[in-house]
Amino acid sequence: MLKIDLDTGKILNTKKTGQLFLFNKKIGSYTLRGLDDSGRGVIYINDKKLPYKTKWARDAIINHKKLYVADTFGYRVAVFDLKSLKFLYKKDFYYPNDLVLIKNRVKVVEEHGNRIIDVDSGNIEFSCPLWAYMQNKISIEKIEPEVVKLNSAEGIGRCAREYMGENTLYSPNGAVYFEDELIIADTDNHRIIAIQEGKVVSEILNINNPVRIILTKATAP
Numbered sequence: 001m002l003k004i005d006l007d008t009g010k011i012l013n014t015k016k017t018g019q020l021f022l023f024n025k026k027i028g029s030y031t032l033r034g035l036d037d038s039g040r041g042v043i044y045i046n047d048k049k050l051p052y053k054t055k056w057a058r059d060a061i062i063n064h065k066k067l068y069v070a071d072t073f074g075y076r077v078a079v080f081d082l083k084s085l086k087f088l089y090k091k092d093f094y095y096p097n098d099l100v101l102i103k104n105r106v107k108v109v110e111e112h113g114n115r116i117i118d119v120d121s122g123n124i125e126f127s128c129p130l131w132a133y134m135q136n137k138i139s140i141e142k143i144e145p146e147v148v149k150l151n152s153a154e155g156i157g158r159c160a161r162e163y164m165g166e167n168t169l170y171s172p173n174g175a176v177y178f179e180d181e182l183i184i185a186d187t188d189n190h191r192i193i194a195i196q197e198g199k200v201v202s203e204i205l206n207i208n209n210p211v212r213i214i215l216t217k218a219t220a221p
Helices: 140-148
Strands: 002-004 011-014 020-027 030-037 040-045 059-063 066-071 076-081 087-092 096-102 105-110 115-118 124-127 174-178 181-186 191-196 199-204
Touching (some): 030 059
Antiparallel strands (some): 020 030, 030 040, 066 076, 105 115, 174 181, 181 191, 191 199
């Protein structure tokens, strides 16, 4: 584990853990950690083990006294009672990688769904503007072979920026919400974008496969 000064980028200290972390975060008084334990995902909430099997779960978030877990290779977001850790329900997604809170609603970054979607309602926040990713009635996993047929002869995905323009997503991995902007790591388009009202309002191009967005405090020049 590395402790890094956000102003300078300097590594302040390191600590060997002997563990492979998939995520490590603090939300209020809670510490959430996802570990790869010999190929089996294990999640801890304040050092208490979540009594539920996951497959490389890459994120967790807390909202309305519920714990949401992005069980990435389990193709689902699992929801638990935060106090008892009792399993409540699950929603199916195609490689759910990251979770983001927008106006007290939990959204999931669905990597191979090429979209950001509300976990509970299924409303799509932003997506690749191709029919497969703009609907939530049919599993994308099931119709993906049909989508692949739309790729270029060179094998470039149809969600790529060079085909769809700037208002698209291609295998996004992470997102944050800040001051009415949804900021997304648009991984396979090699860029970071900011979304307002369903449109890209700014982008940083030529970033090599960005996968996480971390907000830091702004400092005066």
